[in-house]
Amino acid sequence: MLRAVLSLLLASVVLLSAAPGVAQSTSDPKFGDTRFMAYEGDQRWPTAEAAESVSGFSVPIYVGLPTRPYKVLGRIYDPRATGLAVVGRAFAEGLFSEADRQRDCANQARYRGANAVLVTNDQRITSVLGLTKDDVEKSAPLFNHKDSVVLAIKTE
Secondary structure: OHHHHHHHHHHHHHHHHOOOOOOOOOOOOOEOOEEEEEOOOOOOOOOOOOOEEEOOOOOOEEEOOOOOOEEEEEEEEOOOOOOOHHHHHHHHHHHOOHHHHHHHHHHHHHHOOOOEEEEEOOHHHHHHOOOOHHHHHHHOOOHHHOOOEEEEEEEO
């Protein structure tokens, strides 16, 4: 009996969490649970002397600032921040690998014309984007980097 109730509850949560919290155009392809928000504005961004990058995806993923100048095309985020969608997000964190989420972010970035993904918690960037620490944590598409914003970038 308990098993049947739990199965029904899980099925309900999965169905309800499949409804996106942010409307997405039917013409936009879906990349896991990631969504994209374009950025328009100042393009003077900080760089670093050394960078860590993860390869093996459609575009490289910089964890921390890249060494070359870049243009921010937009932010990649997970819209499941309120209501029952939060439960779906929690299940996804337990069921799917970080590599799956990295792949979704890389594919989303490439589709938007980027040649890399930037994962950073640099306050110079989050403040320009108008994001609080809470905003970033609630919308981070990479669960191993919940304190970081994920950006689609074009390096020079």
